[in-house]
Amino acid sequence: MGFWIVVFKFFDIYLTKGYNRNIIWQEALNVEEKEISQAVIGRLPRYLRYLGELKDEGVERISSQELSRIMNVTASQIRQDFNHFGGFGQQGYGYNVEYLYTEIGKILGIDQTHKLIIVGVGHLGQALANYMNFERRGFLVRGLFDQNPELTGTLVRGIPVRPMEELESFIGENDIDIGVLTIPKEGAVPVSKRLVDCGIKAIWNFAHVDLEVPDGVQVENVHLSDSLMKLSYNITRFEKEQG
């Protein structure tokens, strides 16, 4: 690998002028990659979705301009976003859809499988357990847990519901990455502590409460009420504007 980098450097200066200097510079000197903002990351899944559709339609290549028309964003933003991760495109040609799709997938980590458990088998927990799209993307539901003893042993999509007591042992034995919290807010904080203590890597939190976790544990909150209130605000705002 180091050898190749040196070769690149040679080409860069003396032969292939213009090849992305930053990348070579960073790789050659092993400088830490500059952190990519969450604003950019937040847009990647949407790119992935559109690229997937294009791929399914058999489109081989696409320019930033055409993609910008389809997605209703500026072509400039598309180019800048993609360029954060290296030169995916080719001047005068555009971007190869399949390649770009794969690369963005890799960046998002969906080329790897993630094992998850769902804590709280209410309607929402069941909805997520049954949502096949996650499985397609490599997110595998491995365990279900619920406080309610009546649910223990019942099957949801073939997966048995386990009592909360088995949480720690199950995580340890099954190498779980992600814990999904679909429980009322009262239980969320203590359960999140237990998950963290088991060494879980990430928590996908649907409880309407802020979780405090140590650095290194990733948390993604889905606060449905917040989303609904934003909608409510915008309804009122629009009505006021119209007078």
Next chain:
Amino acid sequence: MGFWIVVFKFFDIYLTKGYNRNIIWQEALNVEEKEISQAVIGRLPRYLRYLGELKDEGVERISSQELSRIMNVTASQIRQDFNHFGGFGQQGYGYNVEYLYTEIGKILGIDQTHKLIIVGVGHLGQALANYMNFERRGFLVRGLFDQNPELTGTLVRGIPVRPMEELESFIGENDIDIGVLTIPKEGAVPVSKRLVDCGIKAIWNFAHVDLEVPDGVQVENVHLSDSLMKLSYNITRFEKEQG
């Protein structure tokens, strides 16, 4: 300009001391309110949650500094955010919790009731229909709709599931504000068109597809896959950083 300042200064000091200057200024000159960014709006529900908790604990007043400690944001941001909507606070005192809670609630429109229907009575639709917290906030589930004829007539929390054919008439007769889409992406676009044609004010979209709606119809997307992919990205990023 100088003249007006004198006038409102007069009112301020001698009559309605403390009444928000900006509002008077804007009203007097009929200046259009400056648009408030979605970044600010997005933070309001979180403020509301914390203020609600403080209120329940019997806390009467709070300073931006103390709130900033609790919420892990800067005091400056809190003051700026609140000040967008007028002077909620008082120098040397802080903010009255109850008053602030009420005002933010009004801004978000949860002092009014919103009538909604849920289209798609799968697990997710049922989860939302059963979620009592929305009702407490004035979001009333008035109708459920599903394509599947086997579901027609069945009750979810006492509400009968209706066939899709009744969508238009039901919305018209029941004065529905918000349509919730919990259906697969294939159906989302046509259904959203039907909702828009009925004059619905807003769509809360859980289908993994972008909806195109005319100006004036509010859309709030909840793309669960996107959220999960962001989590996945951050897991990988952290592991890379650690080496």
Next chain:
DNA sequence: GCTATATTGTTTTCATGTGCACAAAAAACT
């Protein structure tokens, strides 16, 4: 009542994010 203290509202500064414009480079055409 006067002074010291607390705390907001506002101005200023700094950082981040986005759009535009152009140079570089590949492809397409002749």
Next chain:
DNA sequence: AGTTTTTTGTGCACATGAAAACAATATAGC
């Protein structure tokens, strides 16, 4: 092979957002 066209990558300027600093003003203590 040379020229034109296409289209990326990138520097730059502008807009937006957030933090810091400060001025205004209310409270609290004496």
